[in-house]
Structure formats: C-alpha cells, structure tokens
Amino acid sequence: MNKDALSWGAIFGQMIIQFAPVLILLVITFALSLAFKRRLGLYGKLFDSTVGMIGLALVLFWVFTAFFAGVFDMVATHDPLDQSALMKKALPGTPYSKLIGTPDPNAGAYYLLGGDNLGRDVFSRVIAGSIKVILIAPFATVFAFMVGITLGLPAGYYGGRFDTVLSFLSNLVLAFPVILLFYLLVTPEIVQTGIPVYMAAVLFIFPLVFLVILWNSRYHTQPMKRNVYLAITLVIGIWVYLGIAWDADPLGLIRFPPNVLVVFVSVVFVNSPTVFRIVRGLVLDIKTRDYVAAAQTRGEGPWYIMLWEILPNARGPLLVDFCLRIGYTTILLGTLGFFGLGLESESPDWGKMIIDGRRLLSANILHIAIPPAIALLTLVLGLNFLADGLREESLRD
C-alpha cells in the first residue's frame, strides 16, 4: 500500500492507454473507409450517415477490443478470474495488491474500475466479457438466420399447407415465454434427458442443408464442379456438426462446452421463428417479380429460384434485421446471465456482473454494476445505430 489511489482523470488516461491498440485500429479503419467510400458499395455508403458511422464505431470498438483481448491478451490489465481479498469492493483507481500469494508480476498496478465483491478487477472482467458476447451473439444469430431462411423460403414460395403448419409452429414458439423456456432448458433434469442436445442436432443441421442445396441448385448442370463443392462442404460441415452438436468430433479438435451449447440452442431457437416470418414475407413479395417468372420459364428448380433469384434480393431488409438481432441476442445473453442461466457462474459475463453489482447498489457501491451495464448499452446502441444507418442508406438511390 505504498501508492495513492488514482484520480478520475488519471483513471481515464490509463484506460485510454489500455485501449490504445483498439483506438488506433479504429482510426485506421475509418480513415481507409472514408478515403475509399465510393468504391465500397453499401458499406461505403454507411459513411455518409452520421448515425451509421457512430453505430459502426461503437460496434467496431467492441469487436476490436474482443479481438485484441482474445487473441493477443492485450487491453485487460488483470486476469478476470484472479481474486484478491484486499481488493474486495475496492474503489476505482485503487492500487493492486494481494493478501495471499504473490501478485501477478505482469498485472497492472491499479484496479482501474475497482474490484468486485470477490476482489476481481472490474475493468478486466468487462473486457473479458466482450469476448464471450462478440463470439456468441453473431454466431447464434447466423445460425438463427440459417434456420429461418431455410424454412422461410419454401414456406413463402410454396405457400399452402406447408406454410400454414410452419407459421403455426413459429407462432407457437413466439408465444412461449422466453425466460421460462430457458429455465426449462437449463434445468439439470431436462439436460439429462438430452433434449438440448437433440435440439442442437436438429437446429445445427440447417446450415449444412442450406449449403448443400445452395451448391446443388447452382451447379447441377456442371456435375464436376458441384461434386467438388459438395464434397468440401460435406466433409467440413459434418465434422463441425459432429463436434458442435454431438460433442463427437472424431479428431477431438472441436468441442463446445455443454453450457455454452444450451445458451446457443436457446438463442437460436427463440430467434429463428422471427427470422422465418421476415423471410417468408419477403419471399411472398419477391416471388411475383418477372425475373422469378423468367427463371421458372427456363425450367429452373424451385430451390435455385429461392436461393439465387429471391434470397439475394431480400438481402437489404435481412441485413438490417441481422444487426438488430445481434443486439437482441446480446441483451438476451445479458438477461440470461442476469438470471444466472447463462454460462458458468465464474466466467465474466456482462449480465452476471450486473446482477452481482446490483445487490451493492443500495450500499452506494456503483462501480461494480455500472461498467458492464455501459458496455452492454454501448454495444447494443451501436448495433441499433448501425441497423438504422444501413436501412437509411439502402433506401437511398
């Protein structure tokens, strides 16, 4: 205890130094994008809208943070799991010290945003939390889109009974209270019956089906090319599928922690019906276009028309929804953590951190709950702004 606590100014200065690589990369990205924005299509047009730029900056900030923290172990000052009895509920800027054991020599000298109720560094935990969010939210959303698209395309294209049944099922899922569903899914008894794994097995087969149909419909006139694409897709796809869904990777390389799988499955399950409905609606509109009729009159198969004629032209609204949905998923992950349903209790999870800090808010200890809340807020806000910007720009000229 030979050092004084940092002032707020010094804390911010230190944080900026910690974030330096992130900020530098952000500035470079923006400078390059602004310089070449006319050649970058829709992404370039984003730089014409202030809202879009703010959104992109916020999102990229967290993506880069997760990247530097996850890959190079930069940005964070401490091990997010390292506890120090001396630092329990320590105020922001308190110098780092340890009662038991030797302090980590590589760790920073201060707890920039203070310590939580177990004496862990709040700043580092927020940074580490971003890795989880940036990894899970977009991928879960991608899976939800794959499921929604693969089912929504034929539902909209064929209509009829198939559509009625699927729409009914999706309404059923949407009508079910989300939180209750999660409680059910993570209950040990349910986990033991293997329901989450079976659900994963069903949900994760969709991307594979999607890609197989995609290649087949496109290249069925050139069997050689198709077989090559299909072989690559199937080998990699089945390998990944076995690893992720069944935890049965023959090479033992791909594993998915069971509790992450449960979160993943729940998020995909809850999001895909909404995507299904959006895709179905778009298909209903686009299938009346002449180029669809032109494809039909030259004898194209239904899946080619759905995947190559209709889907690319639905990309605008889907892209916007994709951004928004990552935001919802991020909130959902936070909510799950908040209810203690998310990842393991130790791991730094924004939602979990907020609930831990919440109990101390009444004791006027704000610094534990506020930083993860701000992190969550800025990321979701960024995604919403980005979606707004994309929508605005894609509507123009």
Next chain:
Amino acid sequence: MSQTPDHEGPILEIDSLSISFFTRLREIPAVMDFSVEVQPGEAVGLVGESGCGKSTVALGVMQDLGVNGRIVGGSIKFKGRDLGKMSAEELRDIRGNEIAMIYQEPMASLNPAMKIGKQLMEVPMIHEKVSEKEAYQRALEVVRDVKLPDPERILKSFPHQLSGGQQQRIVIAMALMANPSLLILDEPTTALDVTVEAAVVELVKELGRKYGTSMLFISHNLGLVLETCDRICVMYSGEAVETGSIKDVFDKMQHPYTQALFRSIPLPGADKNARPLVAIPGNFPLPHERPPGCNFGPRCDYFQDGRCNQDIAIPMEPITGDDRHFTRCLRYKEIDWHAPIKAAKQTAATEKGDVILKMDNLKKYYEVAANALFGASGATKVVKANETLTFEARESETLAIVGESGCGKSTFAKVLMGLETATDGQILLDNKNIEHIPIQSRDTKTVADIQMVFQNPFDTLNPSMTVGRQIMRALEIFGHGKSDDDRHKEMMRLLDLVKLPREFADRMPRQLSGGQKQRVGIARAFAGGARIVVADEPVSALDVSVQAAVTDLLMEIQREKKTTLLFISHDLSIVRYLSDRVMVMYLGHVVELGTTEQVFSPPYHPYTEALLSAVPIADTHVEKKHIVLEGDVPSAMNPPPGCPFQTRCRWKSQVPGNLCETEVPPVRMLAEGHQVKCHLADDILARMEPVIKIAAE
C-alpha cells in the same frame, strides 16, 4: 375561404422556370428555362419521355418539390400571383381549392380507410366551410357528373370496392369538388385499360368544357394529347423544345426531336417491311451528363459540329405566322421539314413456314375457394380464364394477341410455357402434346424452344446478378457449350445479337436503361435458340423513342432465326405495325381472329371495333369513329351469361330476341382465315363502317 377573384389574362404563367434537385454529390438540374402559359379554359399538353422533367414542372406548380428540390430561377404565377412568394397557409388555400391534381395511380390517391363519400365531402368542408349536408349534396352531384352508376351506393363504399376506372373517376370527382380553375393531370390514364382510358378521357374533356376548367395534361402519349388538348409543349431533357397549337406542332413541327418522335411511333401506314419506324439513335442523356449546347444534339440528324454544340444556351424562338409557336433549335429555318424520310432499310416480307404450334380447344379453369379461411369445406367457384382457344402459329410468323387486363392472355402464356397445365384441350408443339406437361417435366429442348420476353424492364432482370451471369445461366440451363469459356463466347455473341456493347456483360442491371434491360431480356430468351417467343407487352413500359428500336430488334432477330413471335399487347398501333395475324381476346374467349388486314378493316367484332376506336392515334389526318364503351370489363369470377361482351356491346339491339344473353355465340368464318364469335347477322356485319379513316392530305 373564397377563391381568388376573377383575373384577366392567363390562369397559369410559368416564366423561365428552373428547378434543381440537390443530392449529396451534386446539383441535378431537372427543369431549365421552362416557360408555358395556360389561358382560361385552355388545355395544354406536356409531352416528353420519362425523365424529361414534365412531372417536376407539375410538382413545381403545386410547390411540392420535397426536401431536395428547389426552384432556382424563374417564376410560376397563378392568376397573376407568384406561387413562390406565398406563405404555406396561402398555398394550402390554393391547393385542392383552385389548383387540383390528378395522379397516375388512382388507388394511391384515395385513402383506403375512408369511405368515398367522406373523402369527397372533406374538400368543400375544409375549403369553404360548408355544412355537412350541403357537402353531401355536392358530392352526390359530382359523382353523377363523372357518370358513375348508383351514386348513393358509391358514396357509401370504400375505395377497394371499386374498379380502377371507377376509382379514377372518383379522383376526378374529388378534384372537381372545389370547382378549381386549374386541373393538373399527371398521366391520369396510364394505369387503365384502353377502353376504360377512352371513357375517362372523354369524361375529362366533357367536364373541362362544362366547368370551363383550364388543364395541364401531362402524358407520354402523343395520341392522347391530340385528343384532349388545344396546345402542346414538347419537353426533352429538362427543356421545352417546342410549344404551339396542336395543329402547328403535329403538322408543321419545327424541332428535330418532335419530328423524330413522330417518326418513331407506329402511325397507320407504317409497315414493318416497306416503311419501318425510325428509331432515335442513342440514349436519353442523364441530367448531370447533358451535352454542351443543344441537349438533343448528339442524337439529332441535323447536328452541325461547332454550332449545335457551342456551350451557349439556345433560346426559344417564335415561328412567324403561327400562333404562339416556339422552337428551341438553331437551325429550324435551314431544315427542309417536308423532305421525305430518308429511305430506311426496306426488307422483303418473310416467307411463312410450317405450322409449329397448334392449340386445339384449349381450356384453363381455376377453382377458387369462395371462403379463404375454410377453403376445403366451402363452396368453390370456377374461374374460366381461357375458353376454347383454337389457333395455329407458323414458323417466322408474328401472331398478336390483343385484349385488356383480365382477358386471359397471361393465363394462356402460362399454360403454353408449362407454368400451369391445361384443364382441357391440347397444345401441339411439332405435333407433340405438351398441354399436360408441367415445366419441371419438360425436356430441355422443349423448354428452350418456348421462351418469353417480359413486360416490365425494371423487373425482368435479377437486380443482384450481372447481365453476363444471367445470360450465362440461361445457357447453362439449356445445356449449351461444354465449358464456361464456350458459354462466355456464346454470351458475347448474344450481346452482339441484341446490339449491346460487350462491356455490358459485367454491368449490374441497375446501370442499364429500360430499353437496354429489355434487350438483355431478349438475349436471355434467345439463349437456347428459342423457336417460339412469347413477348408479353415487351415495349409498353418503354419510352416511345426506345420502343421503335426494341421492336425493330425483335423483327430483325425474327427474320434471321425464323422465330414464331406471339406478341401479347393492348396497343393496337404497334400490333398493326408488326403482326401478320391478330387474335382478339375478351374474358377468356377469342372473339376475333384473322390476318392483320382482316381484323383492322370491317366487318369487325363489336369489341374489336370499340378497341380500335379507343386507341389514341397521334395523327391529325386520322378521323376516328367515336365509340365509348360503358362500364368496366366484367370480373372473370362472375362472367355474364351468354356472350361475354353483351354487357357493353352497342350492337346488341341488332340481334333478335335475347340470344346474346343466353347463348355463347358460335365461331363463324367470315372469310378465309377470318373468324368471329358473334351473333350478328351477316348483312349487319357487312354494313359496318371502318373506324379509322385517313383524311386526304
């Protein structure tokens, strides 16, 4: 809120008006140095191709240019008062009260959630603060004025319960509610069928006379302007190029663009072999890529280097001796306006080959659930989309299929293509039955043989695939070539065939103009060496100057490849120009079939007669008999008993008894290859007079 007191002089005076739109990149001048005046009781037509700024002028008059548009020069005076200097409140008084506007799409101008009566009554209640009762009386009166049956019922209905023609009449009624002094009509009939269009135009003319309203009539259709207006103003690329009275401009045009425009539309007398249309070369310039000097310069036959492209503004010059006739051409005095058209390439008529397609008693019925929710159990209705279609088409022949919306021509195309299967009868392609084979089960050869060109150029190409890719895909599907290289070469050849530069292969459809897209659509249809091409109104959505070029292209490919062309259209002028035989359809029935000569001269089927009379012709020498059909095309869900046309036929009284109402007329042969489905006796048919007469010059 009374109207502006009587004013001497022109109702509307636009003086060297310039309007620009401001985008992120640049200022785009949409209208430049535009002047026109509308005298009381006068109808002025504003004509030009899409993008020439005619609608912008209308919006400028309404002072409704949106956030990006701004008037950058000149003035618009309404009854002597400058509209640009008025406050928002004053403008609100004038709009809808003294100036009313009628738009193209009637459904979009009516509030779908409000009953017709309420919408009409609003106008006098807001502008004149009259009582509800009086407003109702006024509404009833105008609905009667626009000749809608059963006005009380109409006032109680919602817009979607009326047909397109009825909706447009309501919009006109609404415009007339305030008894405006100026009516702006922006393509008011483009969304309507020809016979309905004719009736609406008739109505507008009549009301204009009755109320003494001045009109600004915006249209791309010269024929329509001839029928409705006293004066005309031709616009090109943001400028007025020629204004004057209808007679002067139509008969003594003084601007090369006006002349080129008239030469590119099929007037009676044009013939695809002996007197082909003259397309205007080149493309319409984009607003920010206008050439220096004369905007029309690069496409003009009379272009003189160093003079027409000097970077100076060309003024409107008055033509001496004519009434307010102006032209924006430096060389108008030097050009010999009466020189005969430069001998365009004449071609010999093609020999017709063997019969390759034969329809025999083809029927297509749809079963429609009467109750959408409980479809399976509820009673079903049968829609007879096609009724006993019988005809044959020969190699290198053009067969036109004419009819209004709902006549079954699209259903017929679907059945032929295999998107639907026939209910009864047969389709023989090279003496093979194909009517029952859906497209998925047809062999590649059959599919490639029958291809289609679509109507809407903006919809015919997939917006997210390059032009080349789309043609290549068709080649792949039709099994052309062994490798991608082969197909790439063939694709380039196809681009040459449709006269598009080869660089277009890498372009996205949005970078192409409407006519260019349509050419790509044609290239795609011919990718598999199609022998029968169904062209579904391939040029109706294009501008007149482009229409001629695309039509010529189709004819040229047909000559080269001996294709059979099934040309679906409602535009009889173009049908007369390019088809060998014509088939007229009404509510699923073929009412008349014969060579072009036979169909376009008496004896006619009564429906053909009405159609011929309805099509506006842009030639002052043409005298048309005036036949206006009452009402709308009946719904195919609920067709009238007996003859399908009996509800609107003006000859019905000539048939003894109630034969027309009880029996579907038999097919009668009038001459070799000329058949008609009508009960009229031979002597009455023989007495029919020609609808179109060309007055001696």
